[in-house]
Structures are given as structure tokens and as C-alpha cells.
Amino acid sequence: QTVVTQEPSFSVSPGGTVTLTCGLSSGSVSTSHYPTWYQQTPGQAPRTLIYSTNTRSSGVPDRFSGSILGNKAALTITGAQADDECDYYCVLYMGSGIYWVFGGGTKLTVL
Amino acid sequence: EVQLLESGGGLVQPGGSLRLSCAASGFTFGSYAMTWVRQAPGKGLEWVSAISGSGGTTYNADSVKGRFTISRDESKNTVYLQMNSLRAEDTAIYYCARGLGRAAAGTGWVYWGQGTLVTVSS
Numbered sequence: 325q326t327v328v329t330q331e332p333s334f335s336v337s338p339g340g341t342v343t344l345t346c347g348l349s350s351g352s353v354s355t356s357h358y359p360t361w362y363q364q365t366p367g368q369a370p371r372t373l374i375y376s377t378n379t380r381s382s383g384v385p386d387r388f389s390g391s392i393l394g395n396k397a398a399l400t401i402t403g404a405q406a407d408d409e410c411d412y413y414c415v416l417y418m419g420s421g422i423y424w425v426f427g428g429g430t431k432l433t434v435l
Numbered sequence: 436e437v438q439l440l441e442s443g444g445g446l447v448q449p450g451g452s453l454r455l456s457c458a459a460s461g462f463t464f465g466s467y468a469m470t471w472v473r474q475a476p477g478k479g480l481e482w483v484s485a486i487s488g489s490g491g492t493t494y495n496a497d498s499v500k501g502r503f504t505i506s507r508d509e510s511k512n513t514v515y516l517q518m519n520s521l522r523a524e525d526t527a528i529y530y531c532a533r534g535l536g537r538a539a540a541g542t543g544w545v546y547w548g549q550g551t552l553v554t555v556s557s
Contacts, residue, residue, distance in 0.1 A: 360543040362480070369530055369550055370472075370480065375543030376535075413480050417541050423494045424470075424482040424544075 326350075328416050330427035336404045336434055344430050345396040346414035352395035357416040359397035361390055364429075365410040373412075374399060401432075409434040437461040437546040439531050444551030447521055451555075455516040457531030457548060464512040465489070468539035471505060471516045473527035474550075483529070484516060488537030499525075521555045528552050 327349035336342035346359055353359060355377045362370035372381040374390035377397065389400045397416070401408055414427045443455040457469070470485040484505035485494040493505050504517040514531060528550040534542035 356541075358541050358543055360545075364480075369547045372543070372545045372547070375545055381545055415480070415482065415544070419540075423485065423496070426472075426480040426482060429479045 326418055326422055326425050328414065328425045328427040330412075330414060330430045332428065333431045333433065336401070336408075336432065338404055338406065338434055340404050341400065341402045342404060342432065343393070344399045344401075344412055344414075344432070345393065346398070346416065346427050347396040348416070353392065353397045353416060355392065357397070357418070359390065359392075360415050361388075361397075361399045362413045362415070363408075363410055364413065370413065404434050406434050408432060437533060439533065439546060439548030441529065441531050441548045441551040444529065444553045446554045446556065448557050449522060449555055451521050452517070452519045453521065453553060455518065455529055455531075455551060455553070457514045457516075459512045459514070459533070462533070464507075465509050466537055468534035468537060468542055469505075469507060469514040470532050470534065470539070470544050471514075471529055472532060472544065472547075473525075473529045473553075475524070475527040478527075481527075485534075485539045486514065487539045488534075492539060494539060518553070521553075523555050526553060526555045 329347045361374040364370045378390040413429045471483040502520045507514045530550040532544035533546040
């Protein structure tokens with residue numbers, strides 16, 4: 325069974341930089357998985373931050389960036405702000421038979 | 436402006452059926468793949484079904500295979516999710532989302548609707 329792994333929680337200081345990761349239980353993440361990152365606040369629909377590994381969605385500030393770091397996809401937030409405190413999800417395209425698999429999400433705390 | 440508006444959610448008994456709709460506007464509907472993603476209360480996101488821009492190719496998660504069917508109507512700019520044999524574990528907010536192009540394979544799901552709640556309970 326394919327499992328996409330994310331840190332369950334992470335903490336960052338206001339103004340600080342944090343890197344969230346998205347990995348696979350078996351194997352490495354590459355650009356061929358077309359990693360996409362979402363931000364979700366309670367009671368709201370997901371908001372797309374990054375797609376195709378490192379393309380920022382329209383209106384997303386350049387404080388958010390995506391990349392491949394080692395064998396994982398990564399979302400880096402610089403200059404963390406209070407309203408960055410929410411849940412972050414990644415999704416990977418796994419190809420035929422499995423298709424798209426979401427990670428379990430990371431709850432980011434800014435304090 | 437891309438807009439996606441889901442409807443059709445509600446309370447249904449186990450074993451029952453429901454059809455969700457997602458009305459799209461602000462783009463050329465037939466040029467984009469569409470998908471349904473769900474989120475159970477207090478849980479994470481789960482991909483459910485996807486359909487190519489032409490409607491010729493569909494994809495389903497194992498958890499809904501044989502029970503859910505995704506389709507689209509170009510004349511109404513609407514994508515549907517027919518859900519049969521519903522179970523308690525299908526209780527979730529169902530979101531529709533749009534892809535980056537006509538092909539579903541490999542696309543990112545970028546534009547999202549606000550979701551519709553489906554509750555399966557007796």
C-alpha cells in the first residue's frame with residue numbers, strides 16, 4: 325500500500341523559516357509525481373499553494389516555495405506569519421492503478 | 436474567474452444513493468479534467484474520482500470502485516458523482532476541483548469549490 329508521509333505537526337517562530345516535507349513509505353518522490361501543496365484553515369476548502377513541484381498558484385506570495393529535497397517534496401515558508409498557522413497537505417500522482425494519494429497533513433503552529 | 440459550486444449533499448441511509456453536482460464557470464469546461472476529493476469530519480483529504488476533459492477516461496479510488504461513478508455534461512458545464520451503496524465511512528465533505536489541462540493523468544488539482552456535506556446514517 326502506498327503511503328504519503330508528512331510530519332504530523334511542526335512549529336515555527338514568527339518571521340522564521342520552516343520546511344515541510346512530503347515523502348513516500350517506499351521510494352523517492354520526484355517531479356514525475358507532480359507534487360501539489362495545499363493550505364487549509366478550519367471550515368474552509370483547501371487553497372492551492374504549489375503545483376507541479378514548484379509552480380506557485382495564482383495569488384500565492386513568494387514566501388511559499390516548493391522543491392525536491394533529497395528523496396522528498398518540500399514546501400518552504402519564509403517569514404512565517406500568524407495566519408500561516410493551519411493545516412498543510414501534499415498530494416502525489418502515483419500513476420495507473422493508484423492515481424492520486426494525499427499525505428496525512430501537517431498542522432503548523434506559529435509561536 | 437474560475438468558480439466551482441457543489442450541490443446535492445445531504446443525509447442518506449446506509450445502502451442508499453446520492454448524486455452530487457459541481458457547476459463550473461469562468462473557463463472552457465471541456466478543456467479541463469475534473470476531480471472529486473473528500474474529507475471526513477476531522478480527518479485529512481482523500482482523492483475519490485477523476486475524469487478527463489473529454490470525459491473519455493475516468494479514474495476511481497479503490498475505496499469507491501464499483502460504487503461511485505464520475506461523469507460530466509458539457510452542455511451544462513457540470514461534473515457529477517453518482518454514489519451508490521453508501522456506507523457510514525463515506526460521510527464527508529465532498530469537494531470538486533479542476534485540473535491544469537484536458538488530461539487527468541499527472542495533473543495538479545488547482546481550483547477548488549467550497550464542498551458539499553454528505554452524511555450517511557440511519
